[in-house]
Amino acid sequence: ALLRGLEYTSFAAGTDMLRPQMMGVYWDIKPDKLIFVATDTHKLVRFEDASLSPEIEGAFILPNKSTNVFRSVFNKDEEVTVKLEPQTGVTFETDTFTFESRLVKGRFPDYTRVIPENNPFTLTVNRHSFTTAVRRVSLFVDEGHGLIKFNIMPERMTIKASDNEYNTSGVETLAADFTGKNMIVGFSSSYLSELAGVLWTEDIVFKLADPSKPAVIIPTEDKADTRLTMLLMPMNVTDF
Missing domain, CATH: 3.10.150.10 (DNA Polymerase III, subunit A, domain 2)
Structure with a gap:
């Protein structure tokens, strides 16, 4: 154990x-x-x-x-x-x-x-769809900072990464369930992939407060007698 x-x-x-x-x-x-x-x-x-x-x-x-x-x-x-x-x-x-x-x-x-205990907004997204979309979009991140942006809406989210040096970008949209209003937030693509990669449930749950506060990432259901909590610091995002 x-x-x-x-x-x-x-x-x-x-x-x-x-x-x-x-x-x-x-x-x-x-x-x-x-x-x-x-x-x-x-x-x-x-x-x-x-x-x-x-x-x-x-x-x-x-x-x-x-x-x-x-x-x-x-x-x-x-x-x-x-x-x-x-x-x-x-x-x-x-x-x-x-x-x-x-x-x-x-x-x-x-x-x-x-670890924040009262992040008020919950984002639920399919784990497989999310991780594969992040992996594809991450091909276009600027290696200097690795930023990947999320435009989160009540029923969907758009993921975007840009490499200004080569003038390239990647964008994907997937279904999601968000209890808040629109929110734009940024994370390191490598850190996000690393944390999401250890989860096993069909969906991933993100507990969010605002773009400047840490995100809490949890499985939709823990294994017996255990509890997993992951925290990820955001990156600065000025626009989408």
Whole structure:
């Protein structure tokens, strides 16, 4: 079960100009669940797993490299014992394998203050149609910024990308369900594709407030005893 969370969160933490605390996966241990969080300041992923009941509280940051090793050496169905020694590191054990890792020092950002809880507008769109449209339109993004624009209306959305250097652009329109009025917002095409790519439900749900506020991206239905929340910072858009 631990692997499920790591599969969603480990990709989110990059290494470009980040504080050391953000170069790993944060394990927030609660008595009734485990919460995994990773961020690179542009995007954030939080994965909660309530199928586990640690019955203790604690927290640590597992380095990205150790996260990848964890995913590689342990099978998804294995029971893994986690032994935490805050001063020295963490040990993961099964009947046949022991893996020890140092921890990232420092304090992880307070993710509970970053994720908006009350974005008032909901955009629902078919996942396959959305991801394929974004992929096609992304061929025309300006490599300098990777901006892709969205003109969102109550029953449809138009996606646009432009490369001013080569004077090319791509535009697609697809059906959508939006509870707000018209909104124009911009995101990084690569970050958006990365987040949408981990979802499995037929539709994707975006919780929006305004073009300057982070978007919250969630599946239409979570898997049993889990909750996945992803946040994506917008890019500046002056017009469509």
